[in-house]
Amino acid sequence: MKKYSPIPEIGIQNRTWPDTQITQSPTWCAVDLRDGNQALPDPLTLEQKKIYFDILVKIGFKEIEIGFPSASKDDYDFCRHLIDNKVIPDDVMISVLVPARPDLVVKTMDALRDVPKATVHFYVATSDLHREHVLGKSHQEVFEMCTATVQSIKEEASKLKESTFYLEFSPEEFTDTDLDFAVEVCDHVIEQWQPAADEKVILNLPATVERRPPTHYADMIELFQRKLKSEQAIISLHAHNDMGCAVASTQLAIQAGAHRVEGTLFGQGERSGNVDLITLVLNLQYLGIDTGLDFSDLMNITEQISELTNMPPHERHPYVGSLVFSAFSGSHQDAIHKSTLRKDELMETFGRWKIPYLHIDPADVGREFENLIRINSQSGKGGIAHIIEKEHNIKLPRFVQVDFAKRVQAYAEEVSREVSTQEVWKVFEEAYIAPKNPKLVLNNYWPYPDEDQSEIVNAKIEVEFKGETFTHEATGNGPISAFVAALKKLDIPDFVLEHFGEDSIGDSAQAEAVSSISVKNSDNGSVHIGFGYHSNINHAAARAIIAAVNKLIG
Numbered sequence: 001m002k003k004y005s006p007i008p009e010i011g012i013q014n015r016t017w018p019d020t021q022i023t024q025s026p027t028w029c030a031v032d033l034r035d036g037n038q039a040l041p042d043p044l045t046l047e048q049k050k051i052y053f054d055i056l057v058k059i060g061f062k063e064i065e066i067g068f069p070s071a072s073k074d075d076y077d078f079c080r081h082l083i084d085n086k087v088i089p090d091d092v093m094i095s096v097l098v099p100a101r102p103d104l105v106v107k108t109m110d111a112l113r114d115v116p117k118a119t120v121h122f123y124v125a126t127s128d129l130h131r132e133h134v135l136g137k138s139h140q141e142v143f144e145m146c147t148a149t150v151q152s153i154k155e156e157a158s159k160l161k162e163s164t165f166y167l168e169f170s171p172e173e174f175t176d177t178d179l180d181f182a183v184e185v186c187d188h189v190i191e192q193w194q195p196a197a198d199e200k201v202i203l204n205l206p207a208t209v210e211r212r213p214p215t216h217y218a219d220m221i222e223l224f225q226r227k228l229k230s231e232q233a234i235i236s237l238h239a240h241n242d243m244g245c246a247v248a249s250t251q252l253a254i255q256a257g258a259h260r261v262e263g264t265l266f267g268q269g270e271r272s273g274n275v276d277l278i279t280l281v282l283n284l285q286y287l288g289i290d291t292g293l294d295f296s297d298l299m300n301i302t303e304q305i306s307e308l309t310n311m312p313p314h315e316r317h318p319y320v321g322s323l324v325f326s327a328f329s330g331s332h333q334d335a336i337h338k339s340t341l342r343k344d345e346l347m348e349t350f351g352r353w354k355i356p357y358l359h360i361d362p363a364d365v366g367r368e369f370e371n372l373i374r375i376n377s378q379s380g381k382g383g384i385a386h387i388i389e390k391e392h393n394i395k396l397p398r399f400v401q402v403d404f405a406k407r408v409q410a411y412a413e414e415v416s417r418e419v420s421t422q423e424v425w426k427v428f429e430e431a432y433i434a435p436k437n438p439k440l441v442l443n444n445y446w447p448y449p450d451e452d453q454s455e456i457v458n459a460k461i462e463v464e465f466k467g468e469t470f471t472h473e474a475t476g477n478g479p480i481s482a483f484v485a486a487l488k489k490l491d492i493p494d495f496v497l498e499h500f501g502e503d504s505i506g507d508s509a510q511a512e513a514v515s516s517i518s519v520k521n522s523d524n525g526s527v528h529i530g531f532g533y534h535s536n537i538n539h540a541a542a543r544a545i546i547a548a549v550n551k552l553i554g
């Protein structure tokens with residue numbers, strides 16, 4: 001016998017879910033304070049639960065499973081805290097979990113005293129594996145457990161006349177249960193509860209352990225609804241992530257007609273966790289669906305929840321990981337750099353958000369573009385230029401990008417790690433603006449018009465060269481050629497100005513001019529780049545030339 005073998009198909013005829021599109025959001029129930037909490041090495045304290053509850057409310061959850069009051073004093077006390085202090089907003093429904101054990105129902109209902117409204121959620125395993133080998137119950141005995149539990153909830157509820165109670169039932173291990181049996185038990189539970197004409201019972205159909213591919217979950221959800229007799233059911237999903245497919249399973253099961261989803265932030269939960277509501281919700285928002293939940297402050301939420309659970313999400317966790325909106329590799333950076341500059345135009349062209357390598361706008365989840373492009377030895381000129389432009393507002397001309405990328409690459413290889421934006425700037429400054437121990441220092445530069453010939457400009461410069469001060473004057477057909485002519489009076493190799501670029505930092509009257517130039521050594525053909533900035537365009541150019549000539553003579 002083989003240890004593992006194919007899982008039998010569900011046997012649905014004419015399934016419709018593959019041709020269905022999700023056009024409407026399901027309702028959401030956050031089970032962080034129950035399923036998430038029961039899986040934490042250090043369960044949340046009462047104080048931590050209060051903070052977590054507030055975060056869930058702020059995100060917009062209207063249903064929150066707050067715990068398992070019969071399990072521990074902490075869970076019981078938290079339930080009392082919410083009720084006694086009237087912390088639960090009117091539009092939020094809390095729920096509590098209890099096994100199909102009347103003795104524990106009593107304690108659970110006691111915890112709910114004076115609550116205006118609440119959902120009582122009970123569960124019993126219906127799979128053969130669990131039923132026979134854990135509970136040790138026959139099919140008939142499972143029906144009887146359900147009957148006894150529902151009756152016990154009703155009896156306790158009847159003593160709490162000021163409160164309204166709703167029912168939720170989970171056939172635990174639903175996806176490992178014979179579907180006809182699951183349907184029968186669920187119909188039985190609804191019959192026992194006898195909901196009012198306008199009331200519905202939540203049937204929560206869990207993939208308690210993910211044992212099947214996502215397509216099977218969707219098949220089961222579609223077939224379950226076809227077979228269920230009662231029309232007073234809300235079909236709810238609760239997927240675990242043992243095979244890493246919980247989000248996919250839930251998305252397909254929503255296509256198959258489910259109305260409600262239970263899950264947790266970051267998928268916190270037993271083993272590989274529950275379905276991650278952040279990923280799922282943002283996936284639906286990406287499809288243009290209004291989910292009613294607000295994750296625009298996701299970075300803060302991430303920080304707070306990580307602190308509470310002591311379990312920060314992985315760097316590659318969709319939407320929240322520190323690296324998920326970063327590009328290290330050159331071709332990705334180049335594409336992002338080019339297209340973020342034209343994002344409005346691309347939006348117009350494609351009729352929706354469309355940027356290479358970024359399926360959503362990071363700003364929608366509180367992420368900034370600054371960290372989008374990160375530099376290491378895999379990076380290319382586009383990404384490196386993006387850093388200089390974003391951090392320092394300097395657009396690098398192509399000839400500089402090509403040269404600078406080689407320098408950053410060499411630096412990254414030397415340090416064998418990621419290069420910070422500050423380090424990139426240090427490489428830039430040293431290469432093009434302020435070389436270490438310069439032989440040539442510009443003290444001053446005075447361009448002035450020629451009194452006789454209007455097309456001629458004179459320039460006087462004062463420089464220190466190899467420790468001595470020199471003053472030279474020369475003429476040219478512009479302030480820069482006059483400056484170069486004066487400089488050439490020093491005992492330095494002859495050079496020609498190759499590229500010359502001008503830009504400005506900022507767009508106000510106080511904007512600084514930025515000049516980029518390259519000079520070519522007339523003797524050996526070597527090319528050297530310099531950058532200079534100054535409020536005066538001529539001074540910016542002079543500084544750029546000095547920086548480049550320093551490289552040439554150095």
Ligand SMILES: CC(=O)SCCNC(=O)CCNC(=O)[C@H](O)C(C)(C)COP(=O)(O)OP(=O)(O)OC[C@H]1O[C@@H](n2cnc3c(N)ncnc32)[C@H](O)[C@@H]1OP(=O)(O)O
Nearest residue numbers: 035038068070071072099100101123124125134135172208
């Ligand atoms: C899939 C899920 O996440 S379900 C939720 C699971 N969450 C938790 O278990 C957290 C809270 N649980 C607890 O604090 C405890 O397990 C309690 C208070 C519920 C019960 O504690 P104990 O009475 O000591 O029982 P224990 O947990 O050891 O064993 C469970 C017993 O309940 C039975 N049981 C398990 N599930 C159910 C159920 N849904 N309905 C009724 N009985 C159940 C088991 O068969 C076992 O019975 P046995 O004592 O006759 O062998």
Ligand SMILES: CC(C)C(=O)C(=O)O
Nearest residue numbers: 123170172173206208
């Ligand atoms: C109690 C149920 C809903 C559960 O947590 C599960 O089956 O995973």
